[in-house]
Amino acid sequence: MEKFNIGYKRLGREEGQIYSIISKDFLLLNILAFLLGRASILNGLNPFGVAYFTTLMTKDKKNSILGLSILLGILTTNADKYRYMLILGLNFIVFRYIVKNIRFNTSKLAFLTGSITFFSGVLYLFLTEFYLYDLFMTSFESIIVFVFIYILSYSIPILTVKSNRKILSNEEVICIAIILAVSVLGLSDVIFFGYDLKNIVGIFIILVFAYNGGAAIGAAVGVTIGIITSMSTVDTPVIIGIYGFSGLLAGIFKDVGKVTSALGIVLSNSILTFYINGSTETLVQFEEIVIAFLIFILLPKSVSEYINKFISLKSDGFEIDKVYSERIKKLMLRQLENYSLAFSELAVTYSKIAEKEKVVEQKEITNIINNIANSICLNCNMKRSCWNNCFYSTYNALVDSITLVEAKGILDKNNVPDYLRKRCLRLEKLINIINSAYEIYKIDYKWNKKLFEMRQLVSEQFNGISQILRELSKEISSNIEFKRDVEDALYVAFDKEGIIIDKITVLENENGRFEIDIEKKKCFDREICERRIIPIVKKVIGREVVHKNRNCNKGNENGSCLIQLVEAQKYKVNTGVAKVSKDNYYISGDNYSFMDLDDNKYMLALSDGMGTGEKAAKESVATITLLEQLLGAGFNKNIAIKTINSVLMSKSLDEAFSTIDLSIVDLYSGKVEFIKIGAVPSFIKRTNGNVEVIHASSLPVGIVNEIAIDSKSVKLNSGDFIITMSDGVLDVDKNFIDKTNWMVELIKDINSRNPQVIADSILDKAIERNNNKIEDDMTVLVTKIWKRR
Secondary structure (H helix, E strand, O other): OHHHHHHHHHHHHHHHHHHHHOOHHHHHHHHHHHHHHHOOEOOOEOOHHHHHHHHHHHHOHHHHHHHHHHHHHHHOOOOOHHHHHHHHHHHHHHHHHHOOOOOOOHHHHHHHHHHHHHHHHHHHHHHOOOOHHHHHHHHHHHHHHHHHHHHHHHHHHHHHOOOOOOOOOHHHHHHHHHHHHHHHHOOOOOEEOOEEHHHHHHHHHHHHHHHHHOHHHHHHHHHHHHHHHHOOOOOOOHHHHHHHHHHHHHHHHHHOOHHHHHHHHHHHHHHHHHHHHOOOOOOOOHHHHHHHHHHHHOOOHHHHHHHHHHHOOOOOOOOOOHHHHHHHHHHHHHHHHHHHHHHHHHHHHHHOOOOOOOOOOHHHHHHHHHHHHHHHHOOOOOHHHHHHHOHHHHHHHHHHHHHHHHHHOOOOOOOOOHHHHHHOOOHHHHHHHHHHHHHHHHHHHHHHHHHHHHHHHHHHHHHHHHHHHHHHHHHHHOOOEEOHHHHHHHHHHHHHOOOOOOEEEEEEOOOOOEEEEEEEEOOOOOOHHHHHHHHHHHHHHOOOEEEOOOOOOOOOOOOEEEEEEEEOOOEEEEEEEEEEOHHHOOOOOEEEEEEEEOOOEEEEEEEEEOOOHHHHHHHHHHHHHHHHHHHHOOOOHHHHHHHHHHHHHHHOOOOOOEOEEEEEEEOOOOEEEEEEEOOOOEEEEOOOOOEEEEOOOEOOEOOOOOOOOOEEEEEOOOOOEEEEEOHHHHOOOOOOOOOHHHHHHHHHHOOOOOHHHHHHHHHHHHHHHOOOOOOOOEEEEEEEEEEOO
């Protein structure tokens, strides 16, 4: 029973192999082999079957049987059958037995097949009588074999590879048209009820391509069929013009319907017939056109739609209506400009509100004095003497009292004006009321100042939003070009690999860099992007690409995933960090961040809060968090810093400030911009060992309303280091007048090229210089920049 089962399994495999040989796909390949074997040019050359035979045989050994179909086709022509038996036989021996274990690319296969064809032909010529012309024709035939293998390399995979291909490239469409044209050539001298079958099939193919692909594809296919079919009879090259013109008119009239496409072929044939012959004798019979048209009309709709998927190069899903896009673009620009102007006006309105400069201003003194007089002097017996007889003296004495309170903070009997001390009967109560009134105005002043700062903050925010909208409108109006040809090439490449893509958008910005958005079904963390999609994109566009966002977009509620790719930067960065808090406490007043920004920039930031401990930590955390959010959202760095300053100013009535040490690296140009707000100097260590010092110039944020922002740009080279630190590191050495000198010497002496090792070394040396004491929070950031390979 066991042996019977094994035998049954073997028999099943053999039956499967037999079935595969007689399957419809293999039958199609044999019909094509027969027609290509029959295809003859220049009255005796049949090179197409040879190229077809070697191409398919090297893909699968079972395709060797196609040689019989090719040979059968050659036997039905006037070609020298013994010569082609020798050529096919030698190709079979070489590829089946001599080089059977070698994988051939297209160029090697074409060269070897062409060479075998040439030497086989030469060998046959030497065995028979020949002329020099025969040697020339043999060379020409070898060249045809060489070229035709390249054409087959585009079209054969579509016929043999089992895949759900939906999109073909321009090259594949044209190569399929050439294969079909050569197949039509194989129908030469075949008469069907008095009509030339070659013309009928040729017109049918032109109709199919023109109707589905348009005028350009129709004309191209028509010219292709005309050129190839005219090679069999050198005396009728006019057929090239007829077929090409027919494809053009059939494609032009395709939008009206199938009937008008056929009428386009009739019209083109009539026009060229009259123009060439000057008579009504048509070059292609009207009946042949009618037969081709009937076959085209009777073609099942499902077959027609299937063909349309391959031939139509401008599918509705991929077509971009430029006029509509321009209209939308103008509407968006106008709306964005209006929004930007509105926010700008709001910012101006808020900024016009003046800040109160004194606790008690001149216009408020009269009200204060009236309140004091009503409280103290209204029922006083000396009222007439003080206010009626000595009004100006009394008034000026009270003004002086208010001035003394502002200057000294409090009014008492020792500093009260002499006039009041001598005349006022209720001096003590008067002093208390003046002090109370000042305290009220002092509280009111603080809240007014806080309100002013908040209004200034809102004004800065409105300015920031206005600027972002202006920048967005500039980006939209910039010269961005959608690369339709690259999109089509990517669709074809993904289709070949069996990757289903919903939509591809490729644009080229003003800097000539590609930005590619690919929408597809989500892969559920199977890393399809890195393993398959990015390598295909690199191969198609010939440029290195990376994810725009390092985190993968895992998909939205629609079940699709957006892959955003940008051209890889010229430079890469890596940052090492070393830090320790005061007295090795777990809370540090130093906080830092490094992150990728839009437009391939890299942010490196360090903030040192006032003092140490929890309060300093809160200030620096707020500064770094706001910096990350604002710069990450696209805010201009100046607006981001001014916003942080306003927030810290309005955060509380107490002093709250922190430093900002910001470095922004452009990973395309290699330039770094330093913005230092109250921060200590930074250092750049060059590849040759030299160290440059980048100095600071402005106060920390949170101290004054108007903050001065100074920046400095420096060009970096591959292998350079950016070294940023807090004041707790730089200030440990009290011996140097210029505190940067010892740090420059220290950085020069470090030989490591690892940023983490450099950061650790600097921190260790700083602690060692301070007798192993940690008197302040200490942080060191070291960033290395290098060119991509």
